[in-house]
Amino acid sequence: MAQDNAVSPYAAEYEELCEQLPGQHLAWLQQIRGEAHQQFSQCGFPTLRDEEWRYTNVSPIEKKLFSAKPPLADADIQIGEYQLSDCWRIVLVDGYFNAALSDLSGLPESVAVMSMAEALDKHDDTIKAHLGQAVSDQEHGLVAFNTSRFGDGLFIQIPAGQALDKPIQLINVMSQTDHLAHTRNLVILEAQAEAQIIETAIGDNNAYLSAAVSEVFVGENAALEWFKLQADSEKAYHFSGTYVKQSTYSRFKHHNFSFGGLLARNDIHCDIQKAAECELNGLFLAQKRQHIDNHTRINHCEPHGISREQYKGVLNQRARGVFQGRVIVAEDAQKTDSEMNNRNLLLSDDAEIDTKPQLEIYADDVKCAHGVTVGQLDEQSVFYLKSRCIDEASARNMLTFAFANEMVTKIAHQGLHDLLLSLVLERFPQTDVSAEWL
Amino acid sequence: MSSSAEKIEDLIGQEYKQGFVTELETETFEPGLDEDVIRRLSKIKNEPEFMLEYRLKAFRHWQKMAEPDWAQLNIDPIDYQAISYYSAPKKKEDKPQSLDEVDPELLETYKKLGIPLDEQERLAGVAVDAVFDSVSVATTFKGKLKEAGVIFCPISEALNDYPELVQQYLGTVVPTGDNFFAALNAAVFTDGSFVYIPKGVRCPMELSTYFRINAANTGQFERTLIIADEDSHVSYLEGCTAPMRDENQLHAAVVELVAMDNAEIKYSTVQNWYPGDKDGVGGIYNFVTKRAECRGVNSKVSWTQVETGSAITWKYPSCVLLGDNSIGEFYSVALTNNFQQADTGTKMIHVGKNTSSNIVSKGISAGKAQNTYRGLVKVAKSADNARNYTQCDSLLVGDACGAHTFPYVEVKQPSAQVEHEATTSKISEDQLFFCQQRGLSAEDAVSMIVNGFCKDVFKELPMEFAVEAQALLGISLEGSVG
Numbered sequence: 001m002a003q004d005n006a007v008s009p010y011a012a013e014y015e016e017l018c019e020q021l022p023g024q025h026l027a028w029l030q031q032i033r034g035e036a037h038q039q040f041s042q043c044g045f046p047t048l049r050d051e052e053w054r055y056t057n058v059s060p061i062e063k064k065l066f067s068a069k070p071p072l073a074d075a076d077i078q079i080g081e082y083q084l085s086d087c088w089r090i091v092l093v094d095g096y097f098n099a100a101l102s103d104l105s106g107l108p109e110s111v112a113v114m115s116m117a118e119a120l121d122k123h124d125d126t127i128k129a130h131l132g133q134a135v136s137d138q139e140h141g142l143v144a145f146n147t148s149r150f151g152d153g154l155f156i157q158i159p160a161g162q163a164l165d166k167p168i169q170l171i172n173v174m175s176q177t178d179h180l181a182h183t184r185n186l187v188i189l190e191a192q193a194e195a196q197i198i199e200t201a202i203g204d205n206n207a208y209l210s211a212a213v214s215e216v217f218v219g220e221n222a223a224l225e226w227f228k229l230q231a232d233s234e235k236a237y238h239f240s241g242t243y244v245k246q247s248t249y250s251r252f253k254h255h256n257f258s259f260g261g262l263l264a265r266n267d268i269h270c271d272i273q274k275a276a277e278c279e280l281n282g283l284f285l286a287q288k289r290q291h292i293d294n295h296t297r298i299n300h301c302e303p304h305g306i307s308r309e310q311y312k313g314v315l316n317q318r319a320r321g322v323f324q325g326r327v328i329v330a331e332d333a334q335k336t337d338s339e340m341n342n343r344n345l346l347l348s349d350d351a352e353i354d355t356k357p358q359l360e361i362y363a364d365d366v367k368c369a370h371g372v373t374v375g376q377l378d379e380q381s382v383f384y385l386k387s388r389c390i391d392e393a394s395a396r397n398m399l400t401f402a403f404a405n406e407m408v409t410k411i412a413h414q415g416l417h418d419l420l421l422s423l424v425l426e427r428f429p430q431t432d433v434s435a436e437w438l
Numbered sequence: 439m440s441s442s443a444e445k446i447e448d449l450i451g452q453e454y455k456q457g458f459v460t461e462l463e464t465e466t467f468e469p470g471l472d473e474d475v476i477r478r479l480s481k482i483k484n485e486p487e488f489m490l491e492y493r494l495k496a497f498r499h500w501q502k503m504a505e506p507d508w509a510q511l512n513i514d515p516i517d518y519q520a521i522s523y524y525s526a527p528k529k530k531e532d533k534p535q536s537l538d539e540v541d542p543e544l545l546e547t548y549k550k551l552g553i554p555l556d557e558q559e560r561l562a563g564v565a566v567d568a569v570f571d572s573v574s575v576a577t578t579f580k581g582k583l584k585e586a587g588v589i590f591c592p593i594s595e596a597l598n599d600y601p602e603l604v605q606q607y608l609g610t611v612v613p614t615g616d617n618f619f620a621a622l623n624a625a626v627f628t629d630g631s632f633v634y635i636p637k638g639v640r641c642p643m644e645l646s647t648y649f650r651i652n653a654a655n656t657g658q659f660e661r662t663l664i665i666a667d668e669d670s671h672v673s674y675l676e677g678c679t680a681p682m683r684d685e686n687q688l689h690a691a692v693v694e695l696v697a698m699d700n701a702e703i704k705y706s707t708v709q710n711w712y713p714g715d716k717d718g719v720g721g722i723y724n725f726v727t728k729r730a731e732c733r734g735v736n737s738k739v740s741w742t743q744v745e746t747g748s749a750i751t752w753k754y755p756s757c758v759l760l761g762d763n764s765i766g767e768f769y770s771v772a773l774t775n776n777f778q779q780a781d782t783g784t785k786m787i788h789v790g791k792n793t794s795s796n797i798v799s800k801g802i803s804a805g806k807a808q809n810t811y812r813g814l815v816k817v818a819k820s821a822d823n824a825r826n827y828t829q830c831d832s833l834l835v836g837d838a839c840g841a842h843t844f845p846y847v848e849v850k851q852p853s854a855q856v857e858h859e860a861t862t863s864k865i866s867e868d869q870l871f872f873c874q875q876r877g878l879s880a881e882d883a884v885s886m887i888v889n890g891f892c893k894d895v896f897k898e899l900p901m902e903f904a905v906e907a908q909a910l911l912g913i914s915l916e917g918s919v920g
Binding site for chain 1: 508510517581736817819832834835836837838839841842843844845846847848849850852853854855856857858859860862863864
């Protein structure tokens, strides 16, 4: 891409920054960071000319410069309702691990859950073997940006055969204005391990930039369920890339709830091997001037893989939603079974949806389908509810809620389910009827 | 691989029957392209001054453009200076006034292709404009059409006879700088058909153009312009073939359709350019820009295409639905075999209120071919109650081919309703078994399944073309009856 005009202002500050990053003692890491920095200096952030970014303009983050500030010592951090009981918890405040808010008591000894900075000291060999392995070389500039300067993050390694009986909750809280956090998460499930991760992104009501990358390795026959709740401030910029490598017979489920952010972009890319199962669910609710972009890719590399994908969007006021889903079936990936579905509800004259579901198939013995709909509430249903003495606004909210709630009902964890339910209800308030039938 | 799978390959892998060359004395330009070539071209065609201006403008723009590379295609680089931009059978002093004066070799060629021009003259049926390399050699039924007020003639003739009409519409749907190939076409187009249906006229017969590339090392650049004035109706067919050659030949066409109030245009194509041999040598590079503007209220444009030929197909017949209540339709069967590559689809741009569009695309991919559907449905803010339904299915035959679907949906209007569905599968052993168990041979069973797969599109084709299309797929209708 033509980016000769000017090096991104972010690239210029790297020299100064790199000396404060964790993992100074690791030569290999310094090398990886250096290479990533070089790549970022050349390509910069993605532009609208990049096919994968044609609907999402990231230039505002270059106009308004965010910078990584040191952690505040005396910050008063409110997690409130987002803190789920019945979970191990690891909290990052402004991208830095916060021990006081975290709670890992009772975690089995063999399981490693810690901050990335700590893991770089204790598990540097494991990190060396995995870092950058789930991300393909062709990824956009934001990944290189993250790799070159990531600070803290979450490190999880679950040994073979170990199944965790409670989820691990990762809470990212942003508290400082104009702060820039680039967290890097590494999750490794060895063969037959099982785990649930609940990722929560929240922040104070101000502008900040969060550019996170997660790399996930799901070992043979292992199972991972990942819930993501993005409820960032309405002034925030949120970029998140989740790159998953699934081994043979593994199962990976991802539930993506995007409610916050001024500009939010989620990349979820899965490479799946023989007979692995991959399920991606998503719900995005955007209002005011929010822009939410979901970008998924499922790469069937080997035979007998199964993938299911369902994304739903509700766009209100001047919001814009984007869904880009791609399923690739490689030449050898016979007997692949893949379904993708994207349904969108436009509630106002100024809302916009751009959707791009793609199938790229190089094998013949496959079953692949995708479907997209864009529409509005069914007038007959609205009429039916009105004839039952429900006022128009409530009737519409009720139907919109029902549309969105389908994704919430898929959540088995009670605490998270209730939290999501209350957040969706908050968006679509209904008169007293709601209490009775919920 | 089962025996039935081999049968499928036999069926799909038929030979190219139109690959012969006609020996003719021709007048051909030296390969190469510059402003002089365009001036010579314009002079030979005896064109009005504005055309030369138009061409030069397009050419200057083209020089600044780069070939598009976003399609899912592998294209060997094209040397635009190695192509001859004009080739025509050598003419006698004057243009032939009737078919009797047309070179018998040419008539024979078209007879061999199944289009006996002289018979067409006698038997009531379809009016044909036959385009041979760079020029139109004959147009049948001119008189009868004139009675109805319909203008159907080569575009080069229209430029002389109706310059105002052509100038008014040419390039208004596809501007000269629209894309790389459209710009090239605007600079060097040689012939094509021009159709004007006046107000309130229902064209008394089907109009048809048959394109034939014959000469070696030439490109064919044809331009078709169809204008359907208020309350008119026309059905237009287009067919194309080329000889078998080891070199790739370039075909870059532009088709513009304009539909005014209550007008309807039905445009059907059976594209059977030489697809190259089994090893992917030779074949036509087919880069086509086709676009229709539904300018009037209640207007309707329907594209139907059967794409079986060409080494590379790059083609997106589109509809811009400007008028309220206007309708756009796209029905397509694209068959690719051996090393053929097709990247084709449509664009439906909804601007007017209550506009609707319907897309049915069927892709069949065999051998080592790659078949891509690429489509855009765009609903502008002004398009209240816009409606779109898209169905695109792919059928895979053989394990080395690919089928891809890249739909784009952009909606800015909440009352719009847009649906897209796509499936990809192969002919299943179960389906074959079911048919065979009912007493059908494997061959008939495949024929039946493939025909059923394409039925939604074939039923949109005019009768003559439907038959040709089915024959082209190498599958007889027998078998689907039982």
